Amino acid sequence: MSEIKNYTINFGPQHPAAHGVLRLILEMDGEVIVHADPHIGLLHRGTEKLAESKPFNHSIGYMDRLDYVSMMCNEHGYVKSIEKLLNIEAPIRAQYIRTMFDEITRILNHLMWIGTHGLDLGAMTLFLYAFREREYLMDCYEAVSGARMHATYYRPGGVYRDLPDYMPKHAESKWTKGKALKEANSWREGSLLDFIEHFTDYFPEKIAEYNTLLTDNRIWKQRTVNIGIVSPERALQLGFTGPMLRGSGIEWDLRKKQTYAAYDKMDFDIPIGVNGDSYDRYLVRMEEMVQSNSIIKQCVKWLKENPGPVMLDDYKVAPPNRDAMKNDMESMIHHFKLFTEGYTVPKGEAYAAVEAPKGEFGVYLVADDSNKPFRMKVRAPGFAHLSAMNEMVKGSMLGDVVSVIGTMDVVFGEIDR
Amino acid sequence: MNDKKMSLEKKLKSQFGDLISNIVNQYGEITCEVTPENWQQICQQLRDDDQFSFEQLIDLCGIDYLTFGEAEWDTDGVSSTGFSRGISNKGPGRFSWEERETELIDKRFAVVVHLLSIKHNMRIRLKCFAPDTGVLAVPSLIKIWSVADWFEREAFDLFGIIFVGHPDLRRILTDYGFIGHPFRKDFPLIGNVEVRYDEEKGRVVYEPVSIEPRVTIPKTIRKDARYAENQEQLEGDS
Numbered sequence: 020m021s022e023i024k025n026y027t028i029n030f031g032p033q034h035p036a037a038h039g040v041l042r043l044i045l046e047m048d049g050e051v052i053v054h055a056d057p058h059i060g061l062l063h064r065g066t067e068k069l070a071e072s073k074p075f076n077h078s079i080g081y082m083d084r085l086d087y088v089s090m091m092c093n094e095h096g097y098v099k100s101i102e103k104l105l106n107i108e109a110p111i112r113a114q115y116i117r118t119m120f121d122e123i124t125r126i127l128n129h130l131m132w133i134g135t136h137g138l139d140l141g142a143m144t145l146f147l148y149a150f151r152e153r154e155y156l157m158d159c160y161e162a163v164s165g166a167r168m169h170a171t172y173y174r175p176g177g178v179y180r181d182l183p184d185y186m187p188k189h190a191e192s193k194w195t196k197g198k199a200l201k202e203a204n205s206w207r208e209g210s211l212l213d214f215i216e217h218f219t220d221y222f223p224e225k226i227a228e229y230n231t232l233l234t235d236n237r238i239w240k241q242r243t244v245n246i247g248i249v250s251p252e253r254a255l256q257l258g259f260t261g262p263m264l265r266g267s268g269i270e271w272d273l274r275k276k277q278t279y280a281a282y283d284k285m286d287f288d289i290p291i292g293v294n295g296d297s298y299d300r301y302l303v304r305m306e307e308m309v310q311s312n313s314i315i316k317q318c319v320k321w322l323k324e325n326p327g328p329v330m331l332d333d334y335k336v337a338p339p340n341r342d343a344m345k346n347d348m349e350s351m352i353h354h355f356k357l358f359t360e361g362y363t364v365p366k367g368e369a370y371a372a373v374e375a376p377k378g379e380f381g382v383y384l385v386a387d388d389s390n391k392p393f394r395m396k397v398r399a400p401g402f403a404h405l406s407a408m409n410e411m412v413k414g415s416m417l418g419d420v421v422s423v424i425g426t427m428d429v430v431f432g433e434i435d436r
Numbered sequence: 437m438n439d440k441k442m443s444l445e446k447k448l449k450s451q452f453g454d455l456i457s458n459i460v461n462q463y464g465e466i467t468c469e470v471t472p473e474n475w476q477q478i479c480q481q482l483r484d485d486d487q488f489s490f491e492q493l494i495d496l497c498g499i500d501y502l503t504f505g506e507a508e509w510d511t512d513g514v515s516s517t518g519f520s521r522g523i524s525n526k527g528p529g530r531f532s533w534e535e536r537e538t539e540l541i542d543k544r545f546a547v548v549v550h551l552l553s554i555k556h557n558m559r560i561r562l563k564c565f566a567p568d569t570g571v572l573a574v575p576s577l578i579k580i581w582s583v584a585d586w587f588e589r590e591a592f593d594l595f596g597i598i599f600v601g602h603p604d605l606r607r608i609l610t611d612y613g614f615i616g617h618p619f620r621k622d623f624p625l626i627g628n629v630e631v632r633y634d635e636e637k638g639r640v641v642y643e644p645v646s647i648e649p650r651v652t653i654p655k656t657i658r659k660d661a662r663y664a665e666n667q668e669q670l671e672g673d674s
Contacts, residue, residue, distance in 0.1 A: 059608060103463050394500075
């Protein structure tokens with residue numbers, strides 16, 4: 020018998036199941052993985068260094084581009100950190116809007132995750148279904164900020180503007196006209212809130228549809244049950260947060276435990292797993308979508324009843340409106356200073372974290388009385404999760420690597436920063 | 437919440453005494469400084485001692501304190517020609533690789549750790565200044581929290597801080613064969629090399645950057661009414 024040696028294979032960085040630009044060096048013993056060494060940084064853009072060279076507000080847009088499938092949650096973390104340093108708080112209506120959009124973002128993220136995770140493991144249909152629903156939520160993003168993804172909607176002191184009173188409608192085209200056009204615009208007759216309400220009524224049956232496709236699916240279970248098991252002790256050691264930690268059975272959710280925005284006024288549950296395998300994390304995320312849907316519903320109800328300001332009335336941080344800027348000298352000066360120099364932030368350091376769809380997204384800011392952050396560090400949940408790659412795939416088969424990458428829900432925008 | 441924080445401050449003082457210095461309670465967050473000699477021992481105790489039980493290392497990062505508190509634009513004085521133009525200073529956006537100067541200041545590099553206790557639902561921030569002379573080294577926390585592995589590799593990559601005891605201290609975020617530590621304040625924002633495909637050589641080549649460094653908005657320091665308020669609140673907190 021000839022001598023058998025381990026061999027090394029290169030997975031990625033351009034591999035459809037690598038979820039971006041992950042390069043994995045896998046040391047294989049036959050079909051079994053002996054050691055996995057993820058190489059990251061192929062998407063490193065130096066976001067933190069760039070932020071140090073810009074006034075505080077200029078970096079909000081960079082936050083969208085970190086975890087580019089949960090945009091507004093990233094903004095929330097950054098804005099919250101600045102608010103902490105400035106000792107300001109957004110008006111209550113802005114808090115509710117943030118809560119609502121954080122949850123919309125969570126559904127956006129989880130839909131993306133279930134779509135691509137399913138696709139990796141051979142469930143093509145789900146990908147198409149998930150993207151169909153994502154489209155509605157992207158329309159909400161667009162209605163409120165003008166951009167489908169990179170919204171830059173949250174600002175220190177509130178949100179950029181109030182929710183619009185009308186939804187943009189589909190125009191008549193060769194394919195959509197007459198009855199079909201009416202059908203396509205049927206949700207869009209009222210305001211954005213009406214549109215979101217329609218969505219929340221529509222979405223639960225779609226989740227049920229996904230469950231029918233996957234939860235008891237034999238192939239799905241074969242690919243996820245008992246794959247990538249992490250014990251609660253190890254999950255803590257490995258710095259897991261969010262669904263990765265809850266999948267291992269630890270009940271920890273910043274929305275409940277270190278509450279922020281309007282989450283303390285919301286009624287929702289935290290799903291947790293039992294076995295800590297890919298399948299449990301799948302169940303946790305599916306239930307999170309149901310809970311998010313219910314939170315959005317509660318926010319819509321409140322927002323419909325309670326109009327009010329969405330931005331702090333403080334010209335040192337928030338720009339005056341156009342009318343004031345054109346007609347009032349003081350406002351004009353404030354406007355000019357805000358957009359040329361920005362505001363200065365008192366010396367100090369603060370860490371603010373939000374429960375992003377992937378886990379704890381935190382921003383650590385060091386300010387030195389100037390208009391730019393002295394140091395900004397983004398604590399990306401995916402970074403800690405991916406660092407556990409070797410431990411999670413060691414001893415399993417090559418095919419399980421794909422399942423583990425999927426269950427980690429990694430996005431390289433935030434890992435490489 | 438605040439009560440718990442206060443008691444954490446007291447507990448730290450009674451448990452560690454002089455081993456922990458500069459305990460600051462700001463914005464409801466506790467920050468304290470630890471020397472590299474006591475770094476591992478204190479972290480170990482913070483994890484294992486029941487009154488702290490910080491099971492999770494949430495974040496670890498480096499900081500370079502060069503140019504801390506230095507403005508690029510003098511806004512206090514004004515002459516007959518107006519305010520200063522704010523075009524000359526040594527911020528990272530203003531110089532290229534060749535004209536950089538390496539400077540030594542006291543307490544320049546620090547490692548900052550954020551810990552989270554799930555049991556007691558509290559956070560703490562620890563800071564460890566690397567020695568100013570000799571090797572820029574801080575003990576590794578990898579034995580205490582496994583997640584420190586990549587965080588320490590990142591801090592090494594970006595700041596050049598060496599973590600003693602780390603088994604595999606490689607670069608992580610920058611390119612293969614990268615030179616320098618890009619998040620240091622004396623590393624230019626535009627970097628030092630640019631990459632292009634050379635038609636004649638038939639391969640990708642690295643060349644010195646051709647971009648001129650430029651800053652559109654200078655760093656400005658201003659103190660307004662909010663500082664006084666913050667200061668009052670800080671004093672009220674402690």
